[in-house]
Amino acid sequence: MARVDDTASLAGAEARISRDAARRLDVVFRSGAGIFSIVVLLIAWEAFARSGKVTAFMLPPFSAVAQRIYADAVTGELWRNLGLTMFRALTGFVIASTCGITLGTIMARSRTVRWFFDPIISVGFPMPKIAFLPIIILWLGLYDVSKISVVIFEAIFPVVTATLAGLAGVERELIWSGRNMGASERELMWQVALPAALPQILTGLQVALPIALIVAIIAEMAMGGYGLGGAMMSASRFADSRGVFAGIVEIAIVGYALIKALAFIRGRLLVWHQESAEQH
Amino acid sequence: MQAVLRAGLRYLPLLFLALAWEAVTRLNLVDTAALPPLSKVAVAWIDLIRGGELIDNAKASLYRGSVGLLLAIFGGGGLGLLMARWRLLDIFVNPLVELFYPLPKSALIPVTVLWLGFGDASKILLIFLGCMIPVTIGAYNGARGSDHALVWSARSMGANRLRMMWDVILPSALPELLNGIRTALALAFILLVSSELIVSQQGFGYLIGYLGATGSYEGMYAVALTVAFLGFAADRIYQLFMQWLLAWRE
Numbered sequence: 240m241a242r243v244d245d246t247a248s249l250a251g252a253e254a255r256i257s258r259d260a261a262r263r264l265d266v267v268f269r270s271g272a273g274i275f276s277i278v279v280l281l282i283a284w285e286a287f288a289r290s291g292k293v294t295a296f297m298l299p300p301f302s303a304v305a306q307r308i309y310a311d312a313v314t315g316e317l318w319r320n321l322g323l324t325m326f327r328a329l330t331g332f333v334i335a336s337t338c339g340i341t342l343g344t345i346m347a348r349s350r351t352v353r354w355f356f357d358p359i360i361s362v363g364f365p366m367p368k369i370a371f372l373p374i375i376i377l378w379l380g381l382y383d384v385s386k387i388s389v390v391i392f393e394a395i396f397p398v399v400t401a402t403l404a405g406l407a408g409v410e411r412e413l414i415w416s417g418r419n420m421g422a423s424e425r426e427l428m429w430q431v432a433l434p435a436a437l438p439q440i441l442t443g444l445q446v447a448l449p450i451a452l453i454v455a456i457i458a459e460m461a462m463g464g465y466g467l468g469g470a471m472m473s474a475s476r477f478a479d480s481r482g483v484f485a486g487i488v489e490i491a492i493v494g495y496a497l498i499k500a501l502a503f504i505r506g507r508l509l510v511w512h513q514e515s516a517e518q519h
Numbered sequence: 520m521q522a523v524l525r526a527g528l529r530y531l532p533l534l535f536l537a538l539a540w541e542a543v544t545r546l547n548l549v550d551t552a553a554l555p556p557l558s559k560v561a562v563a564w565i566d567l568i569r570g571g572e573l574i575d576n577a578k579a580s581l582y583r584g585s586v587g588l589l590l591a592i593f594g595g596g597g598l599g600l601l602m603a604r605w606r607l608l609d610i611f612v613n614p615l616v617e618l619f620y621p622l623p624k625s626a627l628i629p630v631t632v633l634w635l636g637f638g639d640a641s642k643i644l645l646i647f648l649g650c651m652i653p654v655t656i657g658a659y660n661g662a663r664g665s666d667h668a669l670v671w672s673a674r675s676m677g678a679n680r681l682r683m684m685w686d687v688i689l690p691s692a693l694p695e696l697l698n699g700i701r702t703a704l705a706l707a708f709i710l711l712v713s714s715e716l717i718v719s720q721q722g723f724g725y726l727i728g729y730l731g732a733t734g735s736y737e738g739m740y741a742v743a744l745t746v747a748f749l750g751f752a753a754d755r756i757y758q759l760f761m762q763w764l765l766a767w768r769e
Contacts, residue, residue, distance in 0.1 A: 268610075269610060269613075269614075272610045272611055272614065273613075273614030273617075274614075275611070276611045276612070276614045276615055277614060277615070277618060279611075280615060296633075297633070297634060354532065355532045355535075356532070357529070357532075358529055358530045358531075358532050358533050359532060359533065359536070362533065362751055365705060365750055365751050365753075365754035365755070366747040366748075366750045366751050367705070367708035367709050367711075367712050367746060367747060367750040368747065369709050369712055369713050369716075370712050370723070370724070370727060370742075370743040370746040370747055370750075371743050371747070372713070372716060372727075373716070373727055373728055373731035373739060373743070374731075374739065374740065374743060376731075377553055377731065377736065377739075378553055393709075449621060449623065452623040453623040453624055453625045453709065454625075454709075455623075456623050456625045456626055457625045457628075457709075457713040457717070460625065460628060460629070460713075460717050461713070461716055461717050467626075468625070468626070471626065471629045472629055472717070474629070475629035475632055475633060478633075480633055483629045483630055483633055484630070486626065486629070487622075487626050487627070487630055490622065490623055490626040491618070491619075491621075491622045491626070494621040494622050494623050495618065495621045495622075497621075498621040499621075
């Protein structure tokens with residue numbers, strides 16, 4: 240009997256090794272193909288822009304756009320705009336996350352609070368709250384306070400819903416056994432319920448972050464005052480198409496980096512969780 | 520009767536908010552220039568409907584939004600399904616989808632203006648480009664998850680590629696595809712209103728900005744609330760449609 244088990248597990252291990260090798264090869268191949276497609280896209284951009292089928296105004300060549308980005312980096316313009324946009328988006332995101340998780344937790348614990356906020360959250364979530372932008376300008380002016388407020392206003396909803404759903408999904412057995420072992424309510428919340436809900440809360444944050452970036456850029460475009468969005472808008476007003484395309488490339492890189500960073504943090508925070516085991 | 524009562528109780532907080540709004544403005548607790556009473560906003564709304572401004576701008580916005588979204592659904596959905604079935608396309612296009620997925624879509628507003636100007640075409644292109652990726656990813660993930668046994672048995676029964684796509688892949692990709700479209704729907708509203716706010720001479724966003732700039736704040740509140748309500752209603756109607764479409768899975 241034991242012998243059969245051994246051969247079975249040996250065969251299983253071998254199959255696993257060859258599957259791992261195949262998967263690794265696939266990963267290498269895919270990342271190679273990924274870089275290849277991006278390079279092809281950039282070459283196609285350059286070639287199409289130089290072919291004379293479009294004017295340099297409609298589509299400046301990639302090399303010209305790259306030069307523009309470099310020039311802005313040297314003068315410091317790029318870093319100032321980048322810093323402002325990151326500051327606005329991330330401050331809004333952090334405030335929305337903290338308030339959203341807090342509100343979601345309180346709603347999960349108190350029936351009255353839940354009764355009051357539930358319809359507000361469920362009606363407010365699908366609304367395009369960006370329509371209130373001019374009202375927020377009216378109240379708070381054109382500066383950072385109002386830009387950050389718009390970001391919070393849009394980004395808080397997915398965090399609250401994710402926290403609520405995460406806490407509602409915590410297994411009762413976990414809570415019961417924690418309580419049996421003498422944990423106080425506070426300990427139960429911090430050491431049992433919130434960690435168990437963490438995967439869903441992080442998913443909520445991963446929905447909120449791109450929203451925060453989108454809205455920060457819209458706010459900068461509508462209100463001015465520098466930042467990557469503001470710089471793009473003024474470039475567009477002055478028919479400076481290189482500036483517009485430089486802005487798109489810069490914003491694309493920032494968005495990519497921030498979203499990858501959050502996914503990385505998720506992996507780090509959830510090392511103990513099943514989902515990270517499945518990936519390896 | 521009980522259901523009505525329960526729904527009433529559920530949405531009671533919204534009524535409270537509305538009453539609180541009216542009360543603080545009537546009691547002059549806030550500056551009524553910045554926050555006009557809700558009743559005056561309602562009057563302004565009726566005036567805007569009567570005057571035709573709201574209807575005209577609504578038509579412009581709904582036209583742009585629906586054309587852009589439909590293009591995104593068909594283009595993005597088709598691309599996602601093809602990527603899931605055709606490995607070569609997957610390997611080379613997927614990196615581009617991943618590259619553009621995190622791009623904050625609002626960055627496309629100035630580019631579409633540069634290409635197509637201030638009118639309808641630039642908004643349609645913006646919504647198409649901005650909303651396509653979530654649909655593509657939904658269709659792709661859904662189709663990749665479709666049951667291999669189903670695909671094999673369909674093939675053994677002699678289904679050709681087109682039939683396979685329509686009868687097997689699409690139905691099993693449907694739940695995730697529909698969720699992708701829901702994300703796209705919300706995004707379409709945001710992109711539409713913000714692009715109209717920033718650069719336009721027509722549409723909801725333009726009307727909100729115009730009324731705000733000319734100081735008729737009651738009207739500005741009325742239009743902003745209308746847009747917010749439309750976004751909410753569109754999502755609820757879409758959810759009902761999704762349930763109806765997925766009823767066969769039960």
